[in-house]
Amino acid sequence: MSAGQLPRWVDFGLIPVLNLVAAFLVSGLVVLLIGENPLEAVRILLWGSLGFGEGIGFTLFYATNFIFTGLAVAVAFHAGLFNIGGEGQAYIGGLGVAWACLAFDHYVPWWVTMPFALAGAAIMGAAWAFIPAWLQAKRGSHVVITTIMFNFIAAALMNYLLVNIMVKPGSMQPETRTFEAGGRLPFLNDFMPGIDFGTAPVNLALIIALLASLAVWLIVWRTRLGYEIRAFGANATAAVYAGISPVRVIVVTMLISGGLAGMMAINEIMGSQHRLLLEFVTGYGFVGIAVALMGRAHPVGIVLAAILFGMLYQGGAELSFEKPAITRDMIIVIQGLVILFAGALEHMFRPALVRFFTFSRTPAQQAG
Amino acid sequence: MSDTPAIELRNISKSFGPVHANRDIDLVVRKGSIHGIVGENGAGKSTLMSILYGFYQADRGDILVDGRKVHIGDSKTAISLGIGMVHQHFMLVDNFTVLENVILGAEGGSLLAGGVSKARQELRHLEEGYGLKVDPDTLIEDLPVGLQQRVEILKALFRGAEILILDEPTGVLTPSEADHLFRILQVLKDEGKTVLLITHKLREIMAVTDTVSVMRRGEMVATRKTSETSMAELAELMVGRSVLLRVDKKPAKPKETVLDVSGLTVTDSRGVQVVKDVSFTVRAGEIVGIAGVSGNGQSELLETLAGIRRATAGTVTIDGETIDLGETPVDPAEMRGKSMGHVPEDRHRMGLVTGFQEYENAILGYHNDPVYSKGFLLDIAKIRDAARSEIEKYDIRPPDCLLKTANFSGGNQQKIVLAREIERDPTVLLVGQPTRGVDIGAIEFIHKRLIEMRDAGKGILLVSVELDEIRGLADRVLVMFDGRIVGERSPETDEGELGLLMAGVHGEDA
Numbered sequence: 001m002s003a004g005q006l007p008r009w010v011d012f013g014l015i016p017v018l019n020l021v022a023a024f025l026v027s028g029l030v031v032l033l034i035g036e037n038p039l040e041a042v043r044i045l046l047w048g049s050l051g052f053g054e055g056i057g058f059t060l061f062y063a064t065n066f067i068f069t070g071l072a073v074a075v076a077f078h079a080g081l082f083n084i085g086g087e088g089q090a091y092i093g094g095l096g097v098a099w100a101c102l103a104f105d106h107y108v109p110w111w112v113t114m115p116f117a118l119a120g121a122a123i124m125g126a127a128w129a130f131i132p133a134w135l136q137a138k139r140g141s142h143v144v145i146t147t148i149m150f151n152f153i154a155a156a157l158m159n160y161l162l163v164n165i166m167v168k169p170g171s172m173q174p175e176t177r178t179f180e181a182g183g184r185l186p187f188l189n190d191f192m193p194g195i196d197f198g199t200a201p202v203n204l205a206l207i208i209a210l211l212a213s214l215a216v217w218l219i220v221w222r223t224r225l226g227y228e229i230r231a232f233g234a235n236a237t238a239a240v241y242a243g244i245s246p247v248r249v250i251v252v253t254m255l256i257s258g259g260l261a262g263m264m265a266i267n268e269i270m271g272s273q274h275r276l277l278l279e280f281v282t283g284y285g286f287v288g289i290a291v292a293l294m295g296r297a298h299p300v301g302i303v304l305a306a307i308l309f310g311m312l313y314q315g316g317a318e319l320s321f322e323k324p325a326i327t328r329d330m331i332i333v334i335q336g337l338v339i340l341f342a343g344a345l346e347h348m349f350r351p352a353l354v355r356f357f358t359f360s361r362t363p364a365q366q367a368g
Numbered sequence: 369m370s371d372t373p374a375i376e377l378r379n380i381s382k383s384f385g386p387v388h389a390n391r392d393i394d395l396v397v398r399k400g401s402i403h404g405i406v407g408e409n410g411a412g413k414s415t416l417m418s419i420l421y422g423f424y425q426a427d428r429g430d431i432l433v434d435g436r437k438v439h440i441g442d443s444k445t446a447i448s449l450g451i452g453m454v455h456q457h458f459m460l461v462d463n464f465t466v467l468e469n470v471i472l473g474a475e476g477g478s479l480l481a482g483g484v485s486k487a488r489q490e491l492r493h494l495e496e497g498y499g500l501k502v503d504p505d506t507l508i509e510d511l512p513v514g515l516q517q518r519v520e521i522l523k524a525l526f527r528g529a530e531i532l533i534l535d536e537p538t539g540v541l542t543p544s545e546a547d548h549l550f551r552i553l554q555v556l557k558d559e560g561k562t563v564l565l566i567t568h569k570l571r572e573i574m575a576v577t578d579t580v581s582v583m584r585r586g587e588m589v590a591t592r593k594t595s596e597t598s599m600a601e602l603a604e605l606m607v608g609r610s611v612l613l614r615v616d617k618k619p620a621k622p623k624e625t626v627l628d629v630s631g632l633t634v635t636d637s638r639g640v641q642v643v644k645d646v647s648f649t650v651r652a653g654e655i656v657g658i659a660g661v662s663g664n665g666q667s668e669l670l671e672t673l674a675g676i677r678r679a680t681a682g683t684v685t686i687d688g689e690t691i692d693l694g695e696t697p698v699d700p701a702e703m704r705g706k707s708m709g710h711v712p713e714d715r716h717r718m719g720l721v722t723g724f725q726e727y728e729n730a731i732l733g734y735h736n737d738p739v740y741s742k743g744f745l746l747d748i749a750k751i752r753d754a755a756r757s758e759i760e761k762y763d764i765r766p767p768d769c770l771l772k773t774a775n776f777s778g779g780n781q782q783k784i785v786l787a788r789e790i791e792r793d794p795t796v797l798l799v800g801q802p803t804r805g806v807d808i809g810a811i812e813f814i815h816k817r818l819i820e821m822r823d824a825g826k827g828i829l830l831v832s833v834e835l836d837e838i839r840g841l842a843d844r845v846l847v848m849f850d851g852r853i854v855g856e857r858s859p860e861t862d863e864g865e866l867g868l869l870m871a872g873v874h875g876e877d878a
Binding site: 227238240241242 | 675724733735746
């Protein structure tokens with residue numbers, strides 16, 4: 001094994017854990033600085049997110065959003081594309097969900113509406129990713145720039161639609177009418193007897209997210225398309241040599257990525273809010289980048305990272321409730337630190353670990 | 369002129385990972401001379417010059433400038449020692465004027481005005497002294513390439529360069545611009561400057577240099593007085609007799625034509641014609657070798673036939689079907705579909721995805737073959753079985769199809785590519801540099817496989833810069849120079865004659 005290679009358990013286990021520990025140590029210092037006990041803070045955070053049914057429910061609800069946006073970023077990663085437009089794609093995905101729900105909710109049960117809502121979410125999210133994809137494939141306009149621009153366009157477009165077009169007649173709130181039962185996904189409480197998630201809105205979308213993770217694994221590692229995506233992402237020249245069309249790979253990958261991001265709206269709109277409203281994405285799209293990085297672009301890692309971020313969201317809310325000194329802003333600081341260490345500083349510990357493992361392995365290899 | 373050499377290199381070695389870019393290089397450059405360094409692409413010339421200019425540090429060895437031992441840690445040090453460099457790709461700011469570019473990094477203070485007027489004067493001196501005429505207030509982007517290069521030279525002289533390194537300076541120039549450059553170099557020499565000229569064009573070496581050193585595979589193989597050598601000798605030294613490999617083969621029994629290329633012309637992204645009106649045929653049961661110093665269009669020819677590069681004109685007839693490449697662009701998948709295999713010249717860049725596991729590379733380019741799919745999904749078990757059988761048949765080591773491809777040695781990686789392409793049993797196989805960076809054992813194995821394939825009645829087009837390989841394997845040898853096929857010879861033709869052809873000296877009957 002050449003230098004720079006690490007055992008899989010180090011790559012996929014130890015490094016994320018080290019990053020996380022570093023993030024929490026720095027966070028602990030911050031908590032200490034404002035005069036609170038870091039251990040107490042950790043206790044509340046863990047208890048708030050995992051200590052009781054409702055807490056777990058909220059953690060899983062947030063995690064559902066992160067799974068979708070994390071998968072979206074990961075799929076694009078495999079093709080060497082950096083889709084940071086998950087925010088806008090999820091927002092526009094909400095349109096697809098709302099249209100399906102508003103059209104059907106009076107007439108049919110939820111399980112008839114659901115496939116349409118799901119398709120609507122995926123199609124709208126994919127459509128929003130299509131334009132940047134096309135520009136990248138045909139014109140070389142970098143997707144990082146275009147997808148982030150499209151986030152702003154999405155926000156403005158949704159503002160316009162919700163204020164002027166889709167608003168409930170006579171209402172002052174920029175949101176649609178509330179969906180009837182035919183436009184609501186069942187909460188896990190409703191169909192999993194014996195589990196009590198309290199008022200947490202965790203719903204069927206969690207199951208859909210897990211299925212999506214499985215589907216992403218299959219597509220990326222077990223299909224010809226996934227093979228082409230990975231070949232293109234790892235070595236574009238070799239991909240061209242192999243007869244793989246860069247245009248096709250870029251466009252198709254971005255469509256899948258956008259579709260996954262769009263599906264996040266299922267959880268928020270059809271699963272929890274039951275109406276289309278402004279700014280329901282609130283950063284889930286961006287945090288998806290950190291989730292994908294931390295999960296090393298692998299569905300299993302993404303599910304785990306999504307649960308971690310769900311815990312931070314939910315536990316953080318409890319923490320700021322219990323400890324008024326630790327404000328909502330402090331929680332965002334802690335989340336930011338986790339993103340910083342897991343994402344931006346992902347490779348900080350790597351060189352040292354590589355040295356350690358190459359060094360410790362050399363004698364063994366010589367013996368063998 | 370004193371006898372102290374301007375530059376002396378002793379035992380310079382530099383490796384990048386397992387690749388020895390420079391190995392024990394000794395070089396003496398006399399003051400006030402034009403010293404040429406020739407070698408093929410990848411022979412280590414540019415690395416050596418980068419060491420001299422402080423871009424890289426040598427792993428071992430000493431550099432002496434004006435007889436003093438120096439440590440050149442960065443280009444700043446090199447400049448202060450009077451070493452200037454004109455890069456192959458210009459280091460100019462396009463939307464700055466000539467003057468602004470010249471003073472860039474040598475502004476002489478935080479306020480520009482003083483430095484600028486001084487520089488303007490200095491430029492005028494240089495202009496008068498060396499005949500380097502450029503309007504100092506023109507924007508770089510408005511200048512033709514030849515003048516841009518002149519600005520690079522001015523930049524170096526402005527910084528007080530006594531030793532000027534030019535890296536492939538004529539690559540981008542027209543012939544008349546090149547002639548002009550050579551006149552400038554003569555003037556510089558007459559003024560007592562030392563010039564180091566890096567190139568792979570022998571004609572230029574013969575035209576302007578006083579001394580010439582030849583590099584091959586990271587080693588300095590010879591230094592000659594230009595007046596006492598010939599292009600043929602230099603060509604031979606560049607390509608090398610290296611290891612003389614005997615390839616056992618029976619005479620070819622060529623049958624019908626399987627590949628017919630006619631009037632093929634290829635223009636690269638810079639708009640330069642790299643393949644010029646090339647026509648030839650390959651018959652079933654023969655190996656046609658294309659010899660030539662690298663960089664004369666062979667790579668582009670191969671890539672165009674494989675469908676990777678677009679041709680501007682020309683037709684290809686493969687297995688009876690004619691395609692007008694100028695009219696209908698083809699893609700690599702299409703060419704594979706016409707039973708054309710391709711072992712690319714650069715396995716790392718093109719032939720393999722090194723981050724993939726071995727079995728994944730075993731189907732690269734053939735992944736859409738329904739054999740490897742089971743419904744919607746890839747049939748992983750089947751792909752691995754196919755990879756395992758190739759591993760066994762081609763003795764690929766270690767025999768582990770789950771290992772990451774980057775962890776195989778060069779020779780074994782090449783076998784992975786060959787196994788993939790040969791086992792598909794194509795009618796025509798394009799092979800580029802099949803044994804570059806491959807150990808002796810693997811070379812023999814690869815040669816044997818290619819001969820077997822020929823004897824099985826396939827047509828093989830072999831591009832190699834190893835003359836021995838071409839002579840050993842090919843049944844007919846085409847020599848390429850400057851994008852054209854300048855002659856066809858039998859592989860028994862002596863090396864001197866082939867060397868001359870490769871150097872662009874046309875024989876009577878070429």
